[in-house]
Amino acid sequence: MALMNLIGAINHTLDYEMGRDESVVVFGEDVGLEGGVFRATVGLQEKYGAKRCFDTPIAEAAIVGTAVGMAINGLKPVAEIQFSGFAYPAFNQIISHVARMRNRTRGQRNLPLVIRMPHGGGIKALEHHSESLDTLLGHIPGLKVVTPSTPYDAKGLLLSAIRDEDPVIFLEPSKIYRAFRQEVPEDDYTIPLGKAKVLKQGTDVTVVTWGAYVHEVLKADKILQEEGINAEIIDLRTISPIDGETIIDSVQKTGRFVVIHEAAKSFGPGAELIALVNEGAFLYLEAPPTRLAGFDVTIPLPRGEHHYFLDADRMAAGIRKVVRY
Amino acid sequence: MALMNLIGAINHTLDYEMGRDESVVVFGEDVGLEGGVFRATVGLQEKYGAKRCFDTPIAEAAIVGTAVGMAINGLKPVAEIQFSGFAYPAFNQIISHVARMRNRTRGQRNLPLVIRMPHGGGIKALEHHSESLDTLLGHIPGLKVVTPSTPYDAKGLLLSAIRDEDPVIFLEPSKIYRAFRQEVPEDDYTIPLGKAKVLKQGTDVTVVTWGAYVHEVLKADKILQEEGINAEIIDLRTISPIDGETIIDSVQKTGRFVVIHEAAKSFGPGAELIALVNEGAFLYLEAPPTRLAGFDVTIPLPRGEHHYFLDADRMAAGIRKVVRY
Amino acid sequence: MLVEQYGPLKGQMLQIMDETGFIVQPDLVPDLSDEEWLELYKTMLRTRTADMKALQLQRQGRMLTYAPNTGQEAAQVGSAAAMEKNDWHVPAFRELGAWLHRGVPLETVYLYWYGNEYGSKFPEGVKNLPIAVPIGSQLAHGVGLAMASNIKGERDVTVAYIGDGGTSIGDFSEALNFAGVFEAPIVFIIQNNQYAISVARHKQTKAETLVQKAVAAGIPGILVDGNDLMAMYAATKDAIDRARQGGGPTLIEAYTYRLGAHTTSDDPTKYREDSEVEKWKPKDPIKRMKAYLISRGVWSEEQDEAFQEEYGEYALEVFRKVEAEGEPKVEDLFKYTYKEMPAHIREQYEEYLEYLEGKVE
Amino acid sequence: MLVEQYGPLKGQMLQIMDETGFIVQPDLVPDLSDEEWLELYKTMLRTRTADMKALQLQRQGRMLTYAPNTGQEAAQVGSAAAMEKNDWHVPAFRELGAWLHRGVPLETVYLYWYGNEYGSKFPEGVKNLPIAVPIGSQLAHGVGLAMASNIKGERDVTVAYIGDGGTSIGDFSEALNFAGVFEAPIVFIIQNNQYAISVARHKQTKAETLVQKAVAAGIPGILVDGNDLMAMYAATKDAIDRARQGGGPTLIEAYTYRLGAHTTSDDPTKYREDSEVEKWKPKDPIKRMKAYLISRGVWSEEQDEAFQEEYGEYALEVFRKVEAEGEPKVEDLFKYTYKEMPAHIREQYEEYLEYLEGKVE
Ligand SMILES: Cc1ncc(C[n+]2csc(CCOP(=O)(O)OP(=O)(O)O)c2C)c(N)n1
Ligand SMILES: Cc1ncc(C[n+]2csc(CCOP(=O)(O)OP(=O)(O)O)c2C)c(N)n1
């Protein structure tokens, strides 16, 4: 066990798995010599050499495209996209190939690869550095999309992702890279992909969120508890495929549903969860399933971002409304 | 008035507007000399010259990127992407710039441009030729996303799109390019963007669809009418921003809701409509709002596509279930 | 090294055999026996014959859209023939000759154009990637394969294809640049057939040659008469050998011509003159190789005709099998999206089966 | 034409003034008066001073992430100075010198780095595009501007910038290729400052020079000492003149050096030796231009110091204004997504206002 923050846990996990499995290779812009702009890959090139951890030219499509080729040729590539907002140039590779190679070849060419990227906002960064790709990636059949909310989860989920035979997009909430430390076991453990985690049992309302917002929701929960509202709180952990069962079970119990996410509201990930809840718990619903989400605008530059991202107060206000409906 | 099919109406409209407004320029792969692989632009280069209608190299990002520059420099570019499945290389331009330039510059740089593309499937084409981008584009603030279902609508909506000061993605259902002819006025008329159209009033269930599926739904409606089911049928016409009002009004009346679309179900456009219906008509709902949608798999190659795309029978079966709930 | 003489900026095109089948550069003729050349020629002929058959079947409405290869057989077979079996082959989508040489069964190829995903699954040991429809996107895969060979310390080389039109898309430049930076053992083959659907080569780029695009990535390149089997073999072999010895990537421009349509969906008379096509017909790669083999006494017109007839019948038979068995099973739709079928897809699958059963009743 | 002597493959770099401020090619000195050179020099000095101030403010936690320009002032000011007012300017993101020359107020620039969208709205008549954060994506905009000038029959030329790292992304090649095909009146300026964040130039591409990438698009190019104001001016002017006369695009590689960090978020000692930086310091573009102007008797060390001091105070004052007024209004968030605010955004806006009011009560 060691105390680690989220970025530290990711660095440790990459190190751990590169040490265990020599087919794991790590690459991307500035990941080699510098160890990544967020230091996720620091020390790996020194330890495993420039053949297994290396800098690439600036070309996201080629980063993902070469990962496809490496995966087919027996490696387990873990590619870094420097920020999720720079994944767009790689969308053709991600959608047209990463997600489809297996289906296209009737299972002949598996792609055991991981694409890691800092995700979400609230870090007072430049334009395009605060993007949420949940829907854009979640909608693509063939991808698994995963996002941890704690250092412990980061290790367990990332190990599962690297060992998975399907391609996994690993979204790292950059806002909480260094937000807090947690005991993380140094040995082997995995957390299954595709399973949500009930963080807190409750009876009055089911609240689903993921990534950095998990911690804000937990704060909101404190406010609500003081008012006697007992929310059930779920960390989605895997955005796709969604763990519908856990959510539906919960809503069947609580009768109320709130989903909270950073991405813009319209056509956002919350819509999918609401549709699922309608399909699986319609007769249990005592209030309209509700989204607390980003406005349908481009994420503002730093001076305006506090209006866009929800804080615990605004979350509590939104949840309260649903409970009082 | 003249009888036109959908592709003919588009060709006529481009011709009409190029004749009226010399700032309109039309370009893309094979649109010049050949007049487009679907013949949407046939005759335009001859008539207006190669400066206003021209072939580009194969480079979708540059096609959209240069359209951005042209729009800023006083033109009204109407760019063609040969198939919607080839829009992915342009996603960075579309998401990072087309959708954001106006907001980024606080209204200083408007982008009055249109990106046209054949959309959807059911045409027994090769891989990537049957894509539905509704969600991927609908989720992006700053874009308007429009899709016509008839030759008449195609002209009215395309004229609105070209004259709009915001960027418009114009999705043309390739399956019905030549499916039928309709009287289309040769003079000027527009159909407002952002408004859905109630195709048929009904009392038992609200059915929303768009594009090529409109005609399949109308067939399904015939089947259902014989059974005494009276559906209200709405053609969404504009995917984003959605005309929530028309849909919610309808569901408040019928109490039941079905959305039918080609795109994969999960995180699909239907999820957004269900969320809207929950927000606006929760207390009116007599059955779970329901999606009849593509499976969560890559759209199959031609020999399997009839399993993927819904026909009138399957639509009728799905609607029937909701009505009988 | 051939690149020294025919490099990207030399303004020279490598030709070993001229249009009449005459050897113009005897010292460059690769060291293959007449029988080996004949075998490669036969693959070219199979390609042409299977192509013709596919077009015929398409006109009958039995085959779907098909992309013919007529005129490009030497560029395809010559380059593939220079590969070892264990090397990786990365096609664009118009490489029938290479597929047949590499051991992709004609049935698989027909199945692909018939519209069934099993057309992209190859027999065990055939190290080919499937067709990549999005132009240019395959080259990075090739570079990745080659980088992996390097990383693993293996000696396999990758050969990856693209069209003239494909050189305009960013993926092309990114792939070449990566290959250069990582000294990837890969050979890029541009099949410059002068057209990208309707767009003529000179409208794709102001560059005088396509091979000069190698300069941007700082890698060697060579311009080759793509209708000359021997030149294609020699140039590719030279590049592969260099790559295998750690010399990094090479770009080859195979200067050829698409004698037919882009695909069965298009009509080339809309955008090019018949006279241009006529000018290229005498350069036909099959014609010249046949003349050569006949001159060497190992082949005859009669054998040629008989071979075509026989293979044509074979191709038809293969296609009949495809027609008989080429409809996918319902489960095929759902089974391959993920390694394990997730709950939501299973649900959709079962619901659909239920619907189908209901319909039958 | 300078490209004839300093073209992409000539292995020559255009320099007019050497590191000491000595004119090494008197016949190439552009026809500007001492006063005009002094004015440009002052813009370089303003750039340096505003940069230093921004860094200082950033360290105080008052400015957010900032990308400094130190060392690249000549590449920026020299190229911008060759433009006419009506020409279009398309930056990457590190072009402070060019902005100041073009009439972008320092306040606007600071507002941008302060994190407010109004930092991308320029005064009427300043034909500049905003910063493009996604590397390389701005070049196609530049080509589009230039194509539109052609289509409309106007004589404006576009000048567009990119970094050395940016030459690796597909957008770069696509833009150059489009520009070539459409003979767009555009000049591409690569500010080769030897680094892309931590990645050294030689790891971006195996190409010996970046300007040789022009060959891929079949367009002219020229390698220039980017720390030489006169050379940058001369090369850009030459290219702009050609473009304005219908001669199409040119690629310029400005060979320079990023003396500072990538942005205030990074620490260059992690990836480069101090000794390398020391080697570049004597090549400082400001140093040499100052020496020249002093030698011409139109400037002095004292004036230089006074100017910096004065401008530094001005910059601080400007920043104070930004601090005082730089918080966006709530309505700014919602107002600019579409020309007319659609119903759903209006609803979100109103709901949020309601929430804010509730909070205050
Ligand atoms: C990204 C992308 N854009 C457009 C298309 C449509 N398309 C299919 S083939 C083709 C032309 C390709 O030309 P070329 O690269 O010369 O290959 P050829 O067809 O001549 O073999 C185009 C534009 C595509 N498949 N992918
Ligand atoms: C598409 C994309 N990928 C990654 C980044 C992150 N990024 C910002 S600046 C930069 C390096 C740019 O280097 P260069 O082009 O040389 O410009 P310089 O910073 O030296 O001015 C990177 C990788 C980005 N902005 N856009």
Ligand SMILES: [Mg+2]
């Ligand atoms: Mg071609």
Ligand SMILES: [Mg+2]
């Ligand atoms: Mg740089």
